[in-house]
Amino acid sequence: MIPELGQFSLILAFCLSVLLGTLPLIGASRNHLLWMNLCRPLTAGVFVFLGISISILAYAFATDDFSVQFVAQHSNTLLPIQYKLTAVWGGHEGSFLLWTFMLGGWMLAVSVFSKSMPIDFVARVLGVLGILCAAYILFMLATSNPFDRIVPLPPADGADLNSALQDFGFIIHPPTLYMGYVGFSVVFAFAIAALLSGRLDAAWARWSRPWANVAWAILTIGIALGSWWAYYELGWGGWWAWDPVENPPLITWLFGTALIHSLAVTEKRGIFKSWTVLLAILAFSGSLLGTFITRSGLLTSVHAFASDPTRGFFILVILGVAVGGSLLLFALRAPMMKSEARFDLVSREVLILGNNVLLVVAAASVFLGTLFPMVYQAITDDLISIGPPYFNAIFVPLMILLVLLLAVGPLCRWKRTSIAYLSRQLGKVVLASLALGVLIPLVVLLEFSLAATVSVALAAWISLSLLGDLANKTANKSSRAKALKALPLSYYGMQIAHLGAAVMLIGIGLTSAFSYEKSVLLSPGQSIDLGNYVFMFNGSTAVTGPNYVGNEADISVSKNDRPIGNLKPQRRLYLASGTPSTEMAIDAGFFRDLFVTLGEEKESGAWSMTIYVKPFIRWIWLGAIFMAFGGVIAAGDKRYRRLRKRELERAATELSGELQTAS
Amino acid sequence: MSKLKYYIPVISFFALALVLWRGLYLDPKELPSMLIDKPMPPFALTTVAGSEVANEDLPDQIFLLNVWGSYCLPCLIEHPTLMRLSEEGDIPVVGVNYRDRQDLAVDWLEDNGNPFAFSILDEDGRFGIDLGVYGAPETYLVDENGVIRFRHVSVLDESVWEEEFVPAIAELRGESFGNE
Amino acid sequence: MELHRRKRLGIILFITAGLSVAIGLTLYALSQNIDLFFTPTQIAAGEVQAGQRIRVGGMVKEGSFVSAEDSLKVSFAATDYANDVTIYYEGILPDLFREGQGVVVEGAIDAAGLFQASRVLAKHDENYMSVEVKAALDAAGATAENHTSLAEN
Numbered sequence: 001m002i003p004e005l006g007q008f009s010l011i012l013a014f015c016l017s018v019l020l021g022t023l024p025l026i027g028a029s030r031n032h033l034l035w036m037n038l039c040r041p042l043t044a045g046v047f048v049f050l051g052i053s054i055s056i057l058a059y060a061f062a063t064d065d066f067s068v069q070f071v072a073q074h075s076n077t078l079l080p081i082q083y084k085l086t087a088v089w090g091g092h093e094g095s096f097l098l099w100t101f102m103l104g105g106w107m108l109a110v111s112v113f114s115k116s117m118p119i120d121f122v123a124r125v126l127g128v129l130g131i132l133c134a135a136y137i138l139f140m141l142a143t144s145n146p147f148d149r150i151v152p153l154p155p156a157d158g159a160d161l162n163s164a165l166q167d168f169g170f171i172i173h174p175p176t177l178y179m180g181y182v183g184f185s186v187v188f189a190f191a192i193a194a195l196l197s198g199r200l201d202a203a204w205a206r207w208s209r210p211w212a213n214v215a216w217a218i219l220t221i222g223i224a225l226g227s228w229w230a231y232y233e234l235g236w237g238g239w240w241a242w243d244p245v246e247n248p249p250l251i252t253w254l255f256g257t258a259l260i261h262s263l264a265v266t267e268k269r270g271i272f273k274s275w276t277v278l279l280a281i282l283a284f285s286g287s288l289l290g291t292f293i294t295r296s297g298l299l300t301s302v303h304a305f306a307s308d309p310t311r312g313f314f315i316l317v318i319l320g321v322a323v324g325g326s327l328l329l330f331a332l333r334a335p336m337m338k339s340e341a342r343f344d345l346v347s348r349e350v351l352i353l354g355n356n357v358l359l360v361v362a363a364a365s366v367f368l369g370t371l372f373p374m375v376y377q378a379i380t381d382d383l384i385s386i387g388p389p390y391f392n393a394i395f396v397p398l399m400i401l402l403v404l405l406l407a408v409g410p411l412c413r414w415k416r417t418s419i420a421y422l423s424r425q426l427g428k429v430v431l432a433s434l435a436l437g438v439l440i441p442l443v444v445l446l447e448f449s450l451a452a453t454v455s456v457a458l459a460a461w462i463s464l465s466l467l468g469d470l471a472n473k474t475a476n477k478s479s480r481a482k483a484l485k486a487l488p489l490s491y492y493g494m495q496i497a498h499l500g501a502a503v504m505l506i507g508i509g510l511t512s513a514f515s516y517e518k519s520v521l522l523s524p525g526q527s528i529d530l531g532n533y534v535f536m537f538n539g540s541t542a543v544t545g546p547n548y549v550g551n552e553a554d555i556s557v558s559k560n561d562r563p564i565g566n567l568k569p570q571r572r573l574y575l576a577s578g579t580p581s582t583e584m585a586i587d588a589g590f591f592r593d594l595f596v597t598l599g600e601e602k603e604s605g606a607w608s609m610t611i612y613v614k615p616f617i618r619w620i621w622l623g624a625i626f627m628a629f630g631g632v633i634a635a636g637d638k639r640y641r642r643l644r645k646r647e648l649e650r651a652a653t654e655l656s657g658e659l660q661t662a663s
Numbered sequence: 664m665s666k667l668k669y670y671i672p673v674i675s676f677f678a679l680a681l682v683l684w685r686g687l688y689l690d691p692k693e694l695p696s697m698l699i700d701k702p703m704p705p706f707a708l709t710t711v712a713g714s715e716v717a718n719e720d721l722p723d724q725i726f727l728l729n730v731w732g733s734y735c736l737p738c739l740i741e742h743p744t745l746m747r748l749s750e751e752g753d754i755p756v757v758g759v760n761y762r763d764r765q766d767l768a769v770d771w772l773e774d775n776g777n778p779f780a781f782s783i784l785d786e787d788g789r790f791g792i793d794l795g796v797y798g799a800p801e802t803y804l805v806d807e808n809g810v811i812r813f814r815h816v817s818v819l820d821e822s823v824w825e826e827e828f829v830p831a832i833a834e835l836r837g838e839s840f841g842n843e
Numbered sequence: 844m845e846l847h848r849r850k851r852l853g854i855i856l857f858i859t860a861g862l863s864v865a866i867g868l869t870l871y872a873l874s875q876n877i878d879l880f881f882t883p884t885q886i887a888a889g890e891v892q893a894g895q896r897i898r899v900g901g902m903v904k905e906g907s908f909v910s911a912e913d914s915l916k917v918s919f920a921a922t923d924y925a926n927d928v929t930i931y932y933e934g935i936l937p938d939l940f941r942e943g944q945g946v947v948v949e950g951a952i953d954a955a956g957l958f959q960a961s962r963v964l965a966k967h968d969e970n971y972m973s974v975e976v977k978a979a980l981d982a983a984g985a986t987a988e989n990h991t992s993l994a995e996n
Contacts, residue, residue: 278672285676292683312687320680327673334669345853357858361865372873374686383880385898390876394869519915519934580938599915599935608915608935740905799924818905818943 003068006056007147010097013049013104014137016042020130024123028197036123043111043126046133047104054101057146058088066158070094070146076158078547078575079166086171087161092295092311093146095174099291100136102175102182103129110186110211117207124193125186132185135318143311169229177222177249181287183215184256188284191277192326195333200273205266208280210635212263213493216256217631223249224624232586232595237517237612239620242391247370248290254363255283258356260631265352269341269414272349274334275356281330285323286363292319293370344416351409358402365394403458403505406498407465425468433460445514445615455509459502466495493634497627504623510616517613519599523606531613533594534558535567540607548572548581553598553607557587569598569609593617703728703809704793711760711768711782721809722780725835726755727828728803728811729779729819730796732763733771738800741819742775748824749778754832758782761791761799804828806835878949886958887926893952899928900947908942921946932960939965 020042027035057070061084066072074090075083089095107129114122140146190208194200226246231239240246259279266276292315343349369386376384411417411425437457442448474483516531527536538554550572557564567585574581586595592615599608707717729745731738749756758779760768765784772782785791794803804813813831815823880898881891891897901921907929908919915934919942920927930948940946940963950960 274669281672313684316680316684316687319683320677323676324673324680327676331669331673335666342850345850350854353854353858354861357861361862365865365869368869369873371682371686375682376877378682378685383898385878385880386873387876387878390872393872393876394865397868398865521913521915582938597935600910602910602912604912606913610935 002056003060003065003147003149006053006060007141007145009049009052009056010137010141010147013046013053014134014141016045016049017130017134017137020046021127021134022130023127024130025127025196028120028123028127031120033119036119039123039126039130040111042130043104043107046130047108050097050101050104054088054097057094057097058085060147061085061087064158067149068146069148069150072150072158074158074161076547079158079161080546082171083161083166087165089174090161090165090170093140093144093148095178096136096140096144096295097146098175099178099182100133100140102178103133103136103185105179106182106186107133110189121193121197121199121204121207124196125189128189128192128196129185132189132322135322139311139314139318143314167229167233169225169233173222173225173229176218176225180215180217180219180222181249181252181290183211183218184252184280184283184287187212187215187259187280188326191280192329195277195326195329198333198336200333200337202267202270202273205263205273205276206640209260209263209267210637210640212256212260212280213631213635216253216260217628217635219249219253219256220624220628220631223253224621224628228621231617232584237515237595237610237614239511239617242366242369242388244370245290245294247366248286248293251363251366251370252283252286252290254359254366255279255286258359258363259283261352261355265349269343269349271341271343272353273337274330277330277334277337279356279360281323281326282360282363284326285319288315288319288322291315341415343414346412346419346422347416348409348412348414351405351412354405355402355409358398358405362395362398362402365398366391369394400454400458403462403501406501407462410494410498411465411469425472426465429461429464429468432464433457436460441510441513445510447514449513452509452513455505455513459505459509462498462502462505466498470495488637488639490634490637490639493630493632493637495630496633497630500623500626500628500630502623503619503626507616507619507621507623511614511620514615515613515617517610519608519610521602521606521608523604526606528611530611532559533564533613535596535611537607537609538566540601543570545572548574550583551598551601553596553609555585555596555609557594564594567594567596569596571598571600588618590618591616699811699814701811703805703811704790706783706790706793708790709784711758711765711772711784714781716781716783718809720781721757721805722755724755724807725832726757726780726805728757728759728805730759730761730791730794730799730801730803731782732761732799733767739775741800741802742778744819744821744824745778746776749780755780759790759794759796760784760786761796762786762788802828804831804835882926883921883923883928884926886928886952891952893954893956896949896951898947898949899930899958900945901928903940903942903944903946905942919946921948928958930958930960930963932963934963936963937965941965 020039023035024039024042026032027038057068060068060071061075062081064071064075064077064084070091070093071087074087074094079087087094089098107126110125110129111122114125187208190204190211194204226249227239230241230246231237259276259282262272262276262279265272292312295311295315369390372386373384376382407429408422408426411422434457437453437455437460440456441452445452470484473487474480514531518528518530520528522528522537524537524539527534529535534557536556536558538556540551540553543550543552550570552568552570555567555569557567565587567587569585570583572581572583573579582597582599584595584597586593592613595612595614597610597612599610601607703718703721705718707715710716727745727748729741745756748754756778758781760782763784763786765786768782768784772779783790788796800818802815802819803811804815806812812835813828815827819828878896878898880900883899883901885891886899899921901923904920904922904927907922907927908917910917916931917933917936918929918931920929922928930950932948932950944965947964948958948960949962949964950958953959
């Protein structure tokens with residue numbers, strides 16, 4: 001009975017979203033204030049019923065209700081309670097419910113934090129989101145209902161959650177990723193609302209900037225979590241595999257990064273308007289495309305859900321209507337957007353344009369590499385795969401160019417900057433960066449590597465020019481501290497995010513250059529040297545967990561005869577599904593990670609294992625945290641609130657004027 | 664001209680959507696629909712032993728139809744199970760010697776033992792195509808009316824037998840009991 | 844106006860140049876990194892040259908797995924049920940590697956004609972078979988897809 005309630009509230013949420021997707025939009029186009037005002041209560045209703053629905057699914061998992069097919073497929077009685085709850089997003093149906101619930105959450109946030117926007121705009125934004133939400137729920141009800149029952153005979157026990165998903169990283173990675181993904185729907189809805197209303201001034205850019213920043217920050221964290229999770233759970237020593245399922249979030253992120261920069265230009269200078277709208281649509285398309293790829297089984301990958309062409313077709317229809325429709329709307333309305341402002345060849349506008357071009361090209365090349373095998377197969381019928389070398393060959397040069405621009409952009413002024421000023425600012429920075437790039441890897445790691453030198457030099461390039469800019473901006477003020485305080489939050493946000501890029505660069509460069517890994521066969525008592533560390537295998541013992549049995553090896557690590565600690569990797573056999581799984585052991589540190597994954601035991605008692613030394617790998621994720629933090633701080637700039645208030649008053653008077661003429 | 668450029672995104676998107684749509688149906692990862700609940704396709708062939716055989720010669724009780732070949736290594740793995748079934752005699756096993764050569768098939772049966780009541784010789788694979796065979800080994804469960812009721816692709820070992828065939832047979836027998 | 848036009852031209856030239864370099868690089872990188880996929884039957888037929896980096900898909904043949912006692916060397920046969928190809932590999936196999944299950948192997952045939960794998964992927968679970976494995980089996984007219992149960996039909 002209770003699962004049916006879940007389904008019932010899903011249907012209710014659907015009905016409310018349909019209303020939300022129609023009435024406020026009609027109201028906005030006909031200046032019908034009452035209908036427009038419906039958008040907030042309807043949004044609240046959609047959110048509440050989606051919330052009830054997902055809670056009931058979680059309850060079905062918690063109470064081991066195996067009559068629900070989705071529960072039976074992804075949980076069993078032995079599963080610890082926290083994984084029972086997170087198994088809600090352990091499969092296609094439930095994770096799509098989570099996705100839709102997240103959309104509901106964003107919609108609620110828009111309806112709460114949009115008090116300062118004109119009601120017709122809010123009605124349009126929420127209306128567009130309502131249509132999306134209705135499409136998602138319809139998709140669920142039609143092709144992937146999480147509340148489907150197994151009748152008449154439910155199984156006594158469930159099949160178990162994929163063992164790779166029984167992990168803390170999995171508890172937080174998908175929700176964060178979805179949250180970021182879905183956040184771009186909000187920015188998309190703002191762009192569509194702007195196109196619909198014909199309000200193609202810079203106001204919508206200002207309104208959507210904080211939302212874009214927050215969505216981008218969350219997506220950054222989501223991707224970083226995914227990378228971290230893959231790193232320690234899949235245990236292959238890498239942090240990015242260019243897997244077909246990893247790529248769409250990255251594509252979305254690249255478009256999103258271009259978007260937040262382009263939005264800045266549109267807000268400040270009133271130019272690049274149509275381009276910014278296009279980027280908002282592209283970023284959203286990236287997120288939908290990611291869903292399509294993961295859920296249609298179009299591309300096969302480690303974390304693809306079981307494939308089903310019907311589902312894929314349905315998502316393709318959503319994709320076609322949403323993206324195709326909005327691009328058509330764009331084609332019809334964009335010519336009306338006129339950009340008046342002029343700018344010089346050396347100006348912040350041009351640098352941001354360069355940033356956009358590089359990011360979009362990077363996104364396009366990742367997209368090409370991801371889909372190329374499929375296109376190739378469609379044409380020639382041959383199966384191929386595109387390996388990581390392709391992506392690296394494209395991505396690395398593009399990102400190096402991007403970072404070169406990144407340091408210059410913040411120094412430039414809008415409209416025009418003199419080259420003399422730039423060279424004065426950057427001359428010393430260039431020399432210092434090169435010197436640091438050569439010296440730091442040599443001093444810290446006693447080795448030379450081109451990758452390390454380039455990345456450290458680039459990181460220094462970013463950080464030093466950032467410091468120079470900060471010094472410059474505060475130089476003429478009476479008190480430095482006061483001057484620092486006077487700088488706006490959005491400036492700090494930008495600089496922190498840029499610093500994040502520097503931190504990440506160091507991580508990527510040094511990890512790529514100085515990692516060691518070795519697969520070995522060790523008998524108890526044997527040891528091996530790797531990258532200045534000595535790994536001694538002490539032996540293995542049997543272990544038993546709540547839903548698995550296995551072995552645990554004990555390896556003590558030392559450096560220069562000083563003990564560092566013991567690593568205890570496990571090899572587990574999950575009982576319900578019979579799948580083996582390795583639990584790697586990590587000794588994590590700020591400057592290096594050491595880890596071991598366990599292979600198999602030989603008859604002699606020796607174990608095969610792979611040992612890794614990964615310097616600076618944590619900096620990659622630390623950099624992502626910086627970036628996200630910067631994005632959130634920039635979104636908190638009080639400028640948005642202040643300006644909004646003024647605009648609201650203006651819009652309100654306009655609107656009441658229009659209403660009077662209409663009536 | 665200047666307005667046309669705004670249509671570039673929507674046109675390229677629909678081109679892409681077309682490719683995606685095509686890709687969606689490119690690698691059907693499920694087996695094509697087979698002859699479940701359909702009667703056995705008609706055939707008139709010879710057995711591996713050389714005598715003529717057609718639909719009427721099939722057992723008039725529930726039986727197994729096992730697709731095998733002398734080239735087929737997994738067939739050796741399921742062979743003990745088939746031998747046991749044939750010795751117990753509860754359920755007859757009919758073979759389909761799929762895309763094989765008669766002399767090789769005869770040798771194989773001599774070397775390994777013959778669990779089959781008879782084996783239909785399907786040298787050119789025609790009957791296999793009618794049947795929707797993906798490849799050896801494959802086992803069908805056919806009811807007393809010659810209707811295919813269940814199909815198992817790949818090796819039929821003891822655990823598959825216990826977990827899939829035994830309940831399927833029990834259900835079939837229950838059905839026919841109910842009908843009488 | 845004249846100045847404005849020149850600037851515009853400059854920007855357009857800059858973008859075009861950037862784009863052409865990027866497209867050129869992309870296509871070059873793409874052409875350098877295509878790993879063709881082969882089936883055991885194609886390899887048996889000698890369609891693959893020694894040294895060419897390829898992918899092979901098939902099922903791990905039951906009973907073919909051999910591992911050395913004193914090193915990480917392993918070998919096993921990948922089969923499409925028509926032909927086998929013996930794979931040599933040194934390292935630790937993925938968790939999901941099992942006899943009778945699908946496997947995708949990356950590597951090349953060495954001078955001695957042996958397939959030396961650089962990477963072994965066992966990307967599958969109970970519900971899912973790699974496209975590449977499936978393609979190999981389809982091409983050979985054979986399959987060992989998972990159990991089709993009565994309940995689902």
